[in-house]
Amino acid sequence: MKAVVIHECGPSDVLTYEDIDPPKIGPGEILINLKTVGLNHFDLDVRGDISGYLQLKLPHILGVEGAGVVAEVGSGVSAFSVGDRVMPQLTTSSGQCRRQICNCALGMDNICEDFDKLGVTRWGTYAEYVKVSEPNVIRIPDGLSDLDAAATQVAMATAWELVVTKGKVKQGEDVVVNAAGSGVGSAAIQIAALAGARVIATAGSDDKLDRARQLGASEVINYTNQSIVDEVMKMTDGRGADVVIECVGGNILQQSLSALCLNGRLSTAGAHAGEKVEIDMIEFFRKQLTMTSTHFAPVSTNQMVLKLVKEGKLRPVIEKILPLKEMKAAHDLLASRRFFGKVVLEV
Numbered sequence: 001m002k003a004v005v006i007h008e009c010g011p012s013d014v015l016t017y018e019d020i021d022p023p024k025i026g027p028g029e030i031l032i033n034l035k036t037v038g039l040n041h042f043d044l045d046v047r048g049d050i051s052g053y054l055q056l057k058l059p060h061i062l063g064v065e066g067a068g069v070v071a072e073v074g075s076g077v078s079a080f081s082v083g084d085r086v087m088p089q090l091t092t093s094s095g096q097c098r099r100q101i102c103n104c105a106l107g108m109d110n111i112c113e114d115f116d117k118l119g120v121t122r123w124g125t126y127a128e129y130v131k132v133s134e135p136n137v138i139r140i141p142d143g144l145s146d147l148d149a150a151a152t153q154v155a156m157a158t159a160w161e162l163v164v165t166k167g168k169v170k171q172g173e174d175v176v177v178n179a180a181g182s183g184v185g186s187a188a189i190q191i192a193a194l195a196g197a198r199v200i201a202t203a204g205s206d207d208k209l210d211r212a213r214q215l216g217a218s219e220v221i222n223y224t225n226q227s228i229v230d231e232v233m234k235m236t237d238g239r240g241a242d243v244v245i246e247c248v249g250g251n252i253l254q255q256s257l258s259a260l261c262l263n264g265r266l267s268t269a270g271a272h273a274g275e276k277v278e279i280d281m282i283e284f285f286r287k288q289l290t291m292t293s294t295h296f297a298p299v300s301t302n303q304m305v306l307k308l309v310k311e312g313k314l315r316p317v318i319e320k321i322l323p324l325k326e327m328k329a330a331h332d333l334l335a336s337r338r339f340f341g342k343v344v345l346e347v
């Protein structure tokens, strides 16, 4: 099969387009023939080995997101047949947890003791074929394209967890969405607006803020030349925002906490611009703030957002479509931050 392989961690040059043997499936496993691959900033972290704790077995195939059809099923697989349109769940669970009472048994399969990740501990989606076990396969609704499906899972489902499940955004609340141009940011704007909130989007360029308005943001802040705290205070008559959806980290996270109202909530899922952040704990508890987080999303949330996209209530924003063999260019585009939404590759 064709695949983008890495033989060492490092800059985007380590991505090589090769012919290799497709994975062989065993009992309970499913081979998916991928048509599209969704790109995520997380892939760049794994490629560069900047996450430290990830010890990759090389050679390796990256990729946490993609859509395609079932090509082969192993013995014992009952819910899927050859030809079904599916996508792999990126947070892979064994389906049989070593703990009797674990979050995975309560439907939160992305918070499991046996938590595992596609494209990290096992070969991912930068290939014609990917192997996954049956509990980690998501059915794609009829009428939803492979391109939209591959652009939905990480951005939309993570944003749903941040805004609805963890952030508990309610109608009429003021919600700041940082990094409006990212996949998660562009999705969070739509989901917060759908929940009836007034959305204040922040980004580093006016172009991105124009796009954010088109997705449902009522107010915008350019954090390269405006203070998030000052602008949010002006927009809320000095009260502060009810919720901040945050995936940037560093100074943006510090500003976001200061921009919250009394009893405000901050919901985070990333820190690409600064992983270690100093927090003023006096301000934090005097304002009685809450900080919550998610790490991707469970299968059930993925199924729900795929349905909402199919119904046209949410719209994945696809910035660019490239062929699989141009993965290096795709990684370079993502690293440049000169994009809005998702980059998707066709296999």
Ligand SMILES: [Zn+2]
Binding pocket: 097, 098, 099, 102, 103, 104, 105, 111, 112, 113, 114
């Ligand atoms: Zn578990």
